[in-house]
Amino acid sequence: MTDKKSKLASGSIIILLGSIILRLGGFIYRFILSRLLTTTGYGIVGLTLPFQNIFIIGASGGVPPAIAKYVSEYKAVDDKKMVHQIIITGLKLMIFMALLAAVIMFLISEPIAIGIWHKPEALLPLRLVALIIPFSIIVGALRGVFQGFYQMTYIFYSKFIEQIFTLIFAIILVLIGWYAAGAVLGTAIGFLMALLGSYYLFKTDMKKNYLNGNYEPITFKEELGLILKIFKFSIPVVISGVAEIFLYDTGTFFIGMFLPTLFAGFYTNASAIARIPLIISNSISTSVLPATSEASSLKNRELLKLYIHQSYRYTTLTTLPVSAFIMVFAAPIMSILFGKEYVPGASALWILVTGMFFFSIYLIGSSMCQGLGKPQKPMYALIIGAIVNMVLSFILIPRYGIAGAAFATTISTCLLMIITMYDLTKITSIHAPYLDMIKMFIASFVMIGMMYVVPQNILGMIIGGIIGSILYLAIVVFTKAIKRDDVVFIEHIANKTGPLKKYLDPVVRFIYNYTD
Structure with a gap:
């Protein structure tokens, strides 16, 4: 396997491992709070999540990616003054927007909760x-700095600190009687500790080892130009981010409007489980963007076709x-993770996980469009999807x-998904590997049929999962839905399984020998 052919797989696996660890922390948080709070109390926590997400995305304005972009650019030419100035201007901008967003959130909390x-x-909790x-928002700016310095481990440390302290303080505050408000306040403390930890990392590394000189301040006019430069880059990012939040959380908002509070808790946990497939697609989409950009810049159509086909096949x-x-x-799954009280959420989960598969394919197409210099294409698709979701939620939630x-x-x-796949095909004149994907769909339908036969309990899940996975993989291999170049993705996963590797290696070799 050449380096170029394995680049997408190796990069995806590295990102995937970090994502799994962080997502696991999120599930522990939900697992514990679901048992400490009543279904109604947890529903209140769920109702606050859309506002946390939309204000964080909206107020940051896509500034962290802009900070990362310009820090890395100026650092590449060793322009320390501009690296320093980008960080200072970015932080000023983020602090101003953070305070503005906090005031707006406080003012609208009563009209939303009561009105x-x-x-x-x-x-x-909303307040x-x-x-x-x-x-x-401010910790987001520091994470942008870390990204610009290629210190990805610091981003992980920052998020890990956030999760640990959120979990600790949320549990303490709920236990001492703060109820749902304690869970929300615990999140605030988690972000505060992440901010302190991130600043410490910045000060002891970037500040001490690189930005250790005295830099002349720029004029107000120059700084205003820099702000406009940051905003110009940020606008498409924030539009896409807000539209994505609307797509995820519109249902929660209208549930709060039309249904009793406890249903928001059911839906919040169902949504969290349904997004598990996105851990995989997010890791692949992150790696495919630079890979696609590279193939495009080299004008190498065969390499571009390889990356497009691999991305779709890996994800599917x-x-x-x-x-x-x-x-x-x-x-x-709902019963085991959150308790029997949350089993009604299964009525949404089995539908929602299908939607998250569609979103996984969209993420792949979106990243490839961005890598090809066409970020507006997936942005428009996301806006259309968000609008359709709002209209349908308003119609369907009161009825169903x-x-x-x-x-x-x-x-x-x-x-x-359909819009983005069409756009990508139009841009590249390269079709998705539809035949291979259809074979995988057939294999999954067989897997579903087999799993419906076993009992719907823990033992049934274990037996059904093992037999179903073997059956699925056998059909995919024997129908040649995957190619020899794709086996590297499975090989990278096997290499990260520790003691299980020696049992998985023969399987990998068998698949490799059977594929073309």
Whole structure:
């Protein structure tokens, strides 16, 4: 396997491992709070999440990626003064926007909690979201600096600190009687500690070892020009980010409007489980962007075709069986992870996980479009999907409850997947490997049929998961839905399994010998 052919797989696996660790921390948080709070209390926490997400994305304005871009550019030419100035201007901008967003959140909390939702118990938690926003936005700026210096481990450390302290303080505050408000306040403390930890890393590394000189301040006019430069880069990023939040969280907002609070808790946990396949697709999409950009700049059509086909096959190969497993065992998964009280969330989970598979394919197409210099294409698709989701949620949730919210999201993600795949084909004149993907779909349907036969309990999940996975992989291999070049992806996964590697190596060799 050549370096270029294995680049996509190796990069994806590295990112995947970090994502799994962080996602695991998120599940521990939900697992514990689901048991410490009542379903109604946890539902209140769920209702605050869309506002946390949208204000963090909206107020940061895509500035962290801009900081990363310009820090890395100026550092590449060793222009320390401009590296320093980008960081200072970026932080000033983020602090101003953070405070503005916090004030707006505080002001709208009462009209939303009382006027729209008619849920006074949600008022204090919503107001506490205003406390989360400043810390989270400023720590986002420092993570942008880390990215610009290629210190990806520092980003991981920062997020790990955030998760650990959020979990600790949320549990303590809930136990001493702060209820749902304690969980939200715990998140604020988690971000505060992440901010302190991130600043310490910045000061002891970048500041001490690189930005250790005295730099003349620039004029107000020059700094204004720099702000406009940052904003110009940020606008497409923030539009896409806000549209993505609308796509994810519109259902939660309308559930708060039309349904009792506890249904927001059901849907919040169902949404978290449904997004598990996105761990895989996010890792692949992150790696495919620079790979696609490289192939495009080299004007190497064969290499571009290889990356496009590999991306679609990797994503479909891995996310389909995961989605199928979650779909079939939705009820026992909800019960095991969050308690029997959350089993009603299964009615949304089995639908929503289908939508997240569609979104996984969209993410791949979106990254490839960005790598080819066409970021507006997936942005437009995402905006269309967000609007469709809002309209459908308003119509379907009053009639079908949380299942209606899941249907609205699934239909919307299917639409934006189709639009983005069409756009990518039009840009590159390269079609997705439809025949291989159809074979994988057939294998997943067989897997689903087999898993429906076993009991819907823990033992059934284990037996069904093992036999179903073997059956799925056998069909994919024997129908030649994967190619020899794709086996490197499976090989990289096997290499990271520790003591299981010696048992998986014969399987990898068998697949490799059987493929073309």
